[in-house]
Amino acid sequence: MSTDVTIPSVPRITTQQSANRSSVIRDNVWRAAVLLALVLLWALLSSMSDLVASPTDSLNALAERFADGSIYRHLNATLQAVAIGFLIAAAIGFPLGYAIGRSKFLGAVFDPIVAGAFAIPRVIFFPILLQIFGVGVGAQSAMAALAAVFPIMVSTTAGVRAINPLLPKLARSLSLSPLQTVTKIYVPAMAPSLMVGIRIGFSIAFINVIIAEFFAARAGLGLLALRAYGMLDLPTMYGIIVLLAAIALAGNLALWAVERRLGNKL
Structure with a gap:
């Protein structure tokens, strides 16, 4: 009777994988060191x-604010306004950017308009948004959407124009439908540019919601920080600032991780 024992193979860690792991560890150590230095x-x-x-x-x-529950209404208002505004900006910016990038005529017409509008401070439109939506999440969401739509649209346009001209020909040779061409050809090729636009759009939406809450809001972390400043409650004001920074940092790190993962797969 045979007594041979099969030893399972152990996956080898390549030099490149080891270098990548060391690089990640080194980067995380430096990030922690920077945060510690700031504290x-x-x-x-x-x-x-x-x-x-x-x-x-x-x-x-x-x-204490979390313990007594007084912060949750403001936290919910801010996150809700950012989410709604960002989703509206994405729903408008992606198709418009795609259309402008695909059409030479639309590009010739809208490129200078978008470039000029991009330079206009969106906060000057907030009084108009207040007239339309009133004080509340609606005005903050509209402010976020108005601010975030431009970077999403511009990055989408740039992504479409950077696509290899051979890819559309490949789609035609494979008899792909327009929807299949977009989902199987354009979206994977545009993914890096799209993710850059998403990250910038999220950051700008978040910033403009906080600015809007400084001016007029019924609830929100920006309003809560402003009230704390008015009452000279500096610990609460700085605590809210830390919370806002943590939310922005967490959101950007999550999107950055998705961007890196997509980049490794493409």
Whole structure:
């Protein structure tokens, strides 16, 4: 009777994989070091001035807001406005950017218009949005959509124009339908540009929601921070600022991770 034992093969870690893993670890260490340096600088400034709340006091004040539940209404209003505004911007920006990128006529007509409109501060339209939607999430969402639609549209247009001219010919040779051409040819080729537009669009939508909440809002983290400033409640104000920074950072890191994963697959 045979006594041979089959030893399962162990996947080998290539030099490139090892280098990539080391690079990721090194980058994460440096990111943590930068964050630690910022916290230490913050603590130093708070010890030198009464106008800067310490990190400990700020985080304690933020924790109290979560404990008593007073922050959830404002957090929900901000996140809701960002999500609605960003989705509206994506629903408008992607098809418009695709159409402008595909058509020479539309490109000739709209390229200078979009470039000029991109330079206009969107905040000047907020009084008009207040007249239309009233004070509340509607106006903040419209503000976010108006601001985020341009980077999404511009990045989509650039992505369409950067597509290899052979790819549409390949789609025709394979007798793909227009929908199949978009989903199987254009979208994978445009993915890097689309993700850049999505990340920038999210950041701009988030920023403009907070700005809108400073001007007029019934609820929102921007309004809560402004009220804390008016009451000289510096720990709460700095705590809200930390929360806003954490939300923006988490959202961008998540989108950046998706972008890198798509880049590795393409």
